[in-house]
Amino acid sequence: MATIEIRSLTGEDIWPWLDALASLRIQIFRDFPYLYQGSHAYEHEYLKHYLNSHSVIVGAFDGKQLVGAATAGVLSDHDASFAETLSEAGFDPQTLLYCGESVLLPEYRGQGLGHRFFEQREAHGRALGLQFSCFASVIRPEQHPLKPSDYQPLDAFWYKRGYIPLEGVQAGFSWQDIDQPSETEKLMQIWLKVL
Template sequence: MIKVRPLTGDDLARVLPDVARLRIEVFRAWPYLYEGDLAYEERYLQSYRESEQAIVVGAFDGARLVGAATGTPMEDHVEDFARAFEDTGYPVDEIFYCAESVLLPAYRGQGVGHAFFDQREAHARALGRRFAAFCGVVRPNDHPDRPEGYVPLDGFWRRRGYRPLAGALAEFSWKDIGEAEQTAKPMQFWIRKLEP
């Protein structure tokens, strides 16, 4: 049976190496096609170690971490995202950033994705945040690596109350599997208002 629980402080710091490995494994699949790099992961995840208001929601099968969702106040990522929110009317200090959700395929379809959002949104409300947001990579429908029958998560996100935020695009660069160089990918922000 999977147990899902929020982790902060020392508990959060302890699971970050496992979160890094999960990110590399899960994000290798479509649509991210991420050629993982543990050194990069360690640098990227450092912001969660440094933020007193960060959260990792862990999904455990016994003692093994099989999934994780992360989140921090949007200000922790303001350098990356400030431009994306410039003309949206949403102040970054009112937004909680639900950074990523990664879950091994064998554990999907059991409600863990909802638990990930429930716990991050509860954490955001406790911090006084009015909005929750995340971003997802945008790939062309005719991309040669798109699996046949692929169903995007848009329906799940919409059922959670999230909507794409018009004009709120960021860019991230990473190396796709088999590529020699990093390339920039567009990332679309989705947002929802958090009811008290």
């Protein structure tokens, strides 16, 4: 088993790793359930959100290679549609840590790195004085044609971390699926945990 170093990056320390993170996002999110047809141009624009002082990228490094990463920041600094959805549900977006992506190369899974990603992000949220941690997961039909027969959803892992899906609290987010000619909107389920 490789020795993996976990490092929390903030501010300008994030900049040198944006290309590697963009590549990881494109590679990992291509798989079900996201089926994301990514581009480096979009990724660079999107990832700039994390260059502010309230955000963190928790990186997993095998030597000098970034093999996984998880992002987080104050929801009010990040995504307007998710912030609006949670505001309508009675939450102040300035009190919420938004956990964005968590991506890890397949050969490094099963070593507890997913738990460490959440631990580091949640610690960052507590250090900022935030009350809640949240994230969004895509909702796909049970019989989706691109769903692998051995697909295992991560719900049990998220419940174990103390997150619960907020009933009826869903946001729309658009991207292009790998089997579609253009972007379509997907529903995203919001999950929440008290910090």
